Amino acid sequence: MRIPRIYHPILITQVGETALSEEASGHVGRVLRMKQGQELILFDGSGKEFPATISEVTKKSVSVNVSQGVEKSSESPLNLHLGQVISRGEKMEFTIQKSVELGVDTITPLISERCGVKLDQKRFEKKLAQWQKVAISACEQSGRNCIPDIRPIMQLEEWCKEQDESLKLNLHPRAKYSINTLPTPVEKVRLLVGPEGGLSEQEIAMTRDYDFEEILLGPRVLRTETAALTTITALQVRFGDLG
Secondary structure (H helix, E strand, O other): OOOOEEEOOOOOOOOEEEEOOHHHHHHHHHHOOOOOOOEEEEEOOOOEEEEEEEEEEOOOOEEEEEOOOEEOOOOOOOEEEEEEEOOOOOHHHHHHHHHHHOOOOEEEEEEOOOOOOOOOHHHHHHHHHHHHHHHHHHHHHHOOOOOOEEOOOEEHHHHHOOOOOOEEEEEOOOOOEEHHHOOOOOOEEEEEEOOOOOOOHHHHHHHHHOOOEEEEOOOOOOOHHHHHHHHHHHHHHHHOOOO
């Protein structure tokens, strides 16, 4: 049986008895129905894993005995920052979940002209909290010990104008490059994925002003969530750690 991996939101600095967070306790005690003496693996975002054994389970809390941490990295050598225009319903959560599993380091939700999601600030904050939980859950499932950063929601142009050393990529059906023809080496990528209705002509022109290279995936038109995951996979195959 696979040993459950549980995120611990506070850095683990010493071995011995510790209490799980309220959310982790609920998951371990009520969802997984684990008992005293069963084993867990804790991770705190530092890159280490901590073997642990459940010492006590109550209705509201779970305590564990934590062993010495072990360095274990499953991070890709490719640093990948996804700028994803917010999609409707569960599509955004799906994109976040799967992109974390595929090794994305940073995700910035974006607002564009054709973004179909209209929310007030309070609801956006709730969405951000939920998306961070999705990312943590994906790390628990996939074996990652570093939690990707889900950044605050930004306007498209504000994100595009940020300066760093990344190769900047935007999907376009008439692009001259495919991922296989991009120049090498590449260690950092900033990938822009537009909304379900696509970017406007003005937005596409704006991305060129900020040095985004346009790339072509293939002859078929993909949904926004499919486009994001297909591109991330292809980038990880070419520059990262997918075989």
